[in-house]
Amino acid sequence: QVQLVQSGAEGKKPGASVKISCKASGYIFSSYYLHWLRQAPGQGLEWMGIMNPSSGSTSYTQKLQGRVTMTRDTSTSTVYLDLSGLRFEDTAVYYCARAVGDDAFDVWGQGTMVTVSS
């Protein structure tokens, strides 16, 4: 079945970097754009950016420009989120999600908890 499986929880110190993976299966990897979103504890959803798995092109929210990088490995159908210069406010559950139609997210990863603490 179609699924996105993310890597496990991470604990990091302020200023460090984190890299999260999202492995796609059950569909043609290059056919759907993948997005990254996050959700701080008890808060709503925040969009981070989009990747075209076919071309590798990306677009990020201006809020995170300079700190976020999205990459992919087509040989393993995996996309990666790299977030640098971590701050306490980056503590959140990070999701990858597949986009269909007009950027509606029909398949989500299970989420990866990233905790930033000293």
Added chain:
Amino acid sequence: DIQMTQSPSSLSASVGDRVTITCRASHPINTYLIWYQQRPGKSPQLLIYGASSLQSGVPSRFSGGGSGTDFTLTISSLQPEDFATYYCQQSYNTPLTFGQGTKVEIK
């Protein structure tokens, strides 16, 4: 950025009740409006796209409406599994933005 405002932030309702949640965009977004349901500790699930199109597999008691700046999500007869938080999202332009959520609780 387009701001999305949901109301109410929370509501209490009983099984069988009709429930309506409102989402307002700060800028007209045609029908580029999506609704999700999120249960505690779970990933969001797509309910409605294009403001009123029901995602495959979603029960028909869910319906969406509206265009421009004002949108609604209606649950015609609330079921126990519907107690969750609901989010609207605009896909008119980037950055994609979400409402703050509406938590539907048991009365």
